Amino acid sequence: MGFAFDAVLVAVLLWVAWAALSSRDLFRGIVLFIAFGLLLSMGWVRLGAPDVALAEAAIGAGIAGALLLATWARLPGKTDERPGDDLEGQERDHERQ
């Protein structure tokens, strides 16, 4: 039972990490990062380190997530568009500012 739980936890952790990194939508990426932090704190509990789990949940998921969201709210273009991807859209953004 414990082993099955750990195996699922590791698989979900890797999947969420990949989803957070590869997401083009920054908001989605940040939310996935917060979910990753909460899952990781569960991993620390399974490793018998509740102190680290508390710190991970409070700082890794909570405060870091809040800071990322606050930064996201201030970005002008809110998608992870690369230079040259959508020049017309970028020009529209510049005109609006």
Added chain:
Amino acid sequence: MNGSERPRGEPGLLLRAGLALLLAVVATGLTLALLAGPASPGLTDAVAESLAGSGASNPVTAVLLNFRGYDTLLEMAVLTSTLVGVWALGPAPRIRETDPSPVLLGMNSVLIPLAPLICAYLLWIGASGPGGAFQAGAVLAAAGVLFIISGRRPAVPLPTAPMSWGIVVGLGVFVAVSLAVMPGGRQLLEYPRDLAGILMLLIETAATVSIALILAGLFIGGRPEDEP
């Protein structure tokens, strides 16, 4: 894909292959190290032996506040200087006055009164179980962040002590205690045995206030307008 088709800023195939190889080697090395045998006990025995005279029964707190108190002192200095750096960048952006969603207000009315209670519990339990100043401060900071994003002003006026005092009190108390124990031939941060518990609680309480203010201050992202 050759170089000319690649969009600007995109890493090349060689770089990607190199990074993948490097990651695979590191992951294999870590897995082999895990499988090689039981992990070295490290300093576990040394900590367990001297735990009785440390003033805390939780080994994590004993290490953080007593055995390696110097590291924690420097960490507080790093946190304090982080916020000083943010304040040096400029004033805080104005928070837009918008009507917050009823869900947020409802959640705040439950969570914000609970936060100081959880904070105090985590601070107190840190001496004997998982908890401590950093976690307690983070919980209090989270309540502050929830309050900031709700966009409401407090109905009861809060005491207007300057935020800058609250930010340095953690580092200040830590330095003061670490120097105050020195008379009597002791080293820096070498607490007297019978006072160790109360001194650590004093340091942690001041550190909790500062950590909460620093984390919430980082979220505000600039110097509040009534601060110098």
